[in-house]
Amino acid sequence: MNDEGGKTMESKLVPILREGVDIIKMVLFKEIKQHLAKTLADRQAADVTRICGAIVNEVFGTPNPAPDLAAFASANQALIENELTALHVNFQRLMAPVTDALRVQFLCDYQEGVDNPAALARAEVLQILQTDRDVPLPRTFIDLARRLGVAHNLIRPPAQVC
Numbered sequence: 001m002n003d004e005g006g007k008t009m010e011s012k013l014v015p016i017l018r019e020g021v022d023i024i025k026m027v028l029f030k031e032i033k034q035h036l037a038k039t040l041a042d043r044q045a046a047d048v049t050r051i052c053g054a055i056v057n058e059v060f061g062t063p064n065p066a067p068d069l070a071a072f073a074s075a076n077q078a079l080i081e082n083e084l085t086a087l088h089v090n091f092q093r094l095m096a097p098v099t100d101a102l103r104v105q106f107l108c109d110y111q112e113g114v115d116n117p118a119a120l121a122r123a124e125v126l127q128i129l130q131t132d133r134d135v136p137l138p139r140t141f142i143d144l145a146r147r148l149g150v151a152h153n154l155i156r157p158p159a160q161v162c
Contacts, residue, residue: 013138014108020145021060021108023155024101027148029056031091032083047072054080059087059098059128060105061119088127097144099123099130104141 033052040048054073057063058080064070073080088095102123109116123129136144149155 014111016142017104017108017138020142021101021105023145023149024097025056025060026154027152028094028098029053030152031094035090051076051080055083058084059123060102061116061122084126095128095130096133097148098128099133100136100141100144102129103135
């Protein structure tokens with residue numbers, strides 16, 4: 001395959017892989033929100049939602065730059081850090097998909113000329129990154145993301161072809 005064909009395939013694959021990353025992020029968000037709704041029952045629902053968003057953004061190294069959300073995250077940094085530290089224990093069953101999503105995000109960023117290993121390094125420190133896990137093949141990752149998305153009612157299962 002020549003470079004032109006390879007670039008075309010990569011340009012089509014990266015958005016699909018990023019969609020899979022986003023599904024994993026939504027699953028993680030949803031699970032954290034269910035957990036924090038119980039443990040932070042004294043907080044307003046909107047605050048719990050913002051805290052969940054800040055946690056997921058921290059995991060994936062994508063903090064929200066909106067001034068009000070950045071200020072909220074800063075004001076709740078201790079709580080966010082505590083939840084990040086406990087993430088690998090509280091959501092052990094999601095650490096494999098999160099590991100895959102972090103690695104795929106890194107590879108997509110790299111394909112687009114961004115070399116930022118900070119999210120992977122931070123995830124390793126937080127014991128979120130399962131370093132003994134192989135990097136998934138694109139099809140395997142997409143299938144995993146779709147299965148999780150369907151299981152969490154975030155996406156619809158593909159229609160069966162008769």
